[in-house]
Amino acid sequence: MIVRLLTILAVLMLGTQAIAQAPLRLELSEGVIEPLPFAVPTFQAEVAGSEQMAADISRLVAEDLIGTGLFRQIPASAFISQHASFTQAVAFADWRAINAQALVTGAATVNGAQIIVKFRVYDVFTGTELGDGLQFVGTTDSWRRMAHKVADAVYSRITGESGYFDSRVVYVSETGPKDNRAKRLAIMDFDGANVQFLTDSSAIVLAPRFSPTGDRVLYTSYESGFPRINVLDVANVGRQQLTTQPGEMAFSPRFARDGRQVIYSLADGGNTDIWRTDLTTGQHSRLTSAPSIETAPSFSPDGTQIVFESDRSGNQQIYIMPASGGEPRRISFGEGRYGSPVWSPRGDLIAFTKQNAGRFHIGVMRTDGSEERLLTASFLDEGPTWSPNGRVIMFSRETQGADGASSIYSVDITGRNLRRLATNSGASDPSWGPLQP
């Protein structure tokens, strides 16, 4: 009896003690959304003659991060301590004092045509390094790519998702007046640098699309007077016409994720349907057969489904069907017309062009059509394409009037950070390629 009572007493005492020391549990659901203040001191030149390259690389790293709209650079004039050596310990108190929350330090070494870039990323307020230091080796000609790779790594370590800086965009370069505009295929870095032309302006070209590996480009050419699909090898600029199912017009092509299949629209006898061609076997498959216009197909990331636009309901809307064809499912039900759908590389969203009340919009919706959000509004916005990480959408915008011109813009999927890409001439129909190896 005594033992039992003492046991009860002990348990009660222990319980009381536990209650007294139980942690206070709270939930926080309201924070802030603002760019992260960061500092990038000029990279250290480890050997003489590397100063300019070190400065250029650190500047480009900062520009890449600022361009996302997620970061805010603290100017060097506010620095308390200058990071003299790459191996030197970081005085976190000095960086906390100027409210730098992230710090990127680095060094560059130029040896003839070779360049070595290394960097570290720190969380200032916790005084810890985010990941380990990393080093890239390349040539001086490719210093921009090396800076983009550093920025990608920094971006990834802070945000938790991969970057998109070391990537390229294929697009249609436009020159001349609106009624006699010359169009050429061109390729450039994601920030508009390093423009290279892939075709001349002898024939109208439209809608280039990168292959998943970025080594080939599909595009529509009017070289023969009728729209035909060509495949272009980016490395040697060699091109050949894609053998499709015979028809009057073939257009709006897009690669499958494995790069071995191509889906496109084929117009024949007044009807337009979606077809698929296997590049390895040359077999053609008809995926739709409705007496309406089906076009702009785009594969889902896993390759099991296709999103496309159709006017079978009497109005241009977005549908999803199995990759092998079959009964489509309509997912857009809002007012206006929906077109040019593109599946996000993350698989969770579909970007589209919407025309309503005389305005064009770029928007996103979930794959079931819910949570539609319009990100832009303009006289003419069209042709969205996703960044490799699915965070940013690029599209072309044309200004109103007889002298209206096309430009390429980018916008975050939150609708923030709308930016115009710096191009030397008019530009339209962008297709964002993958991260380069």
Added chain:
Amino acid sequence: MALRLTGQTGSNHMSVGTTISGVGHAALVGWLILGWGLQSDPLPFEVTEVSIVSGAQFAALTQGVQPDQPGATPVTPDAPVIDETPPAPLADTPPEVATPPQPVIPPAQEDAPVAPVLAPPPQAEVSDVPPEIPLDQATIVTPPPSTELGTSLNPKPRPAPRIAPQAIAPPVEDVAVAEVDQTAPNPDAEPAQDVTEVDKTTAQEEAAPEIVTEAETPAAAPERSLRPKTRPNRPAAPAVDTQTQTATAPAVDDATSAAVAAALAAATQAATQAPQPGNQGGGELSTDAKNGFLRQIGGCWNVGNAGTDVLNTVVTVGFSMTEDGKPDSNSLRLVSFTGGTQASADIAYQIARRAVIRCTRDGYDLPRDQFETWQNIELTFNPERMRTR
């Protein structure tokens, strides 16, 4: 025989029928000719007099009317609107989609408006000679500092039911309110000639020069409220007289039960005793204190640079606090996470850890007398609401 008789009878019947038919027809024809029985009123109709005019007269009548010019382009009738839309929509069952969101208005990147040509403003005449300041300017005297906390030095208009350009003092009691001021006649004074007789004194209704609403904060209101005082201690449980119980204990079990009861009472008292100021006690944290603490950390919880996966990850971070309201940075740890991968949880934990440490320069505003309550904290960072912004 029978046939013949029948034939004779039929012949007689035919001549009778022919006769009747002939008479009938003759009567009908005669009736129609004579018109007997068909007299009826004529149908009503309108008669309009028509006069014949000549060509010259017609031209004079139609003067001013512009006939169509020969060779003029005929007006093309409006083409019928053809609905070229395909047949009725297929049986698509729309899912329940929320009201389409309002388009996100991007920063102005479109055509910039043409700036109007602005005429340069007239140049002011500039003189190096400073203007003369009149000596009789009013001198600004700084009022002495008030010794009363929260009392405004600025005069406040009195609230009044009537607004007038000039403030009017409240009338004296027992004076009637009227549109004009007037004085009651003094019976001792001599009556003035041609003066309107006034039977009583009146005054204008009280008025203020501006509207003073009740919503305005009184000038003497305290600027901040005091923190509620801690709950007073509960009365201590009466001390157990063990000696008496021991003396009167008839059996061992009873004594043990009494000891256990006393211990239980002591334990219960320890668990429920209110904290003493400066005693670092516990007790439930008030809602205001919790919300204030969450607001402080929330101001430093920046998810603006978080990736999509990170924004789908809910992390719970545990840490210990020091008595001055600062978290022990070495005690920060990831307790658990839901809704994401380990990689996204690591990033979410980094952001949460940064938030806890960043906002602690002066210590969190937590009641120091309840240190035991917030000595150990497990804080869940749920970015669900932040995703939709």
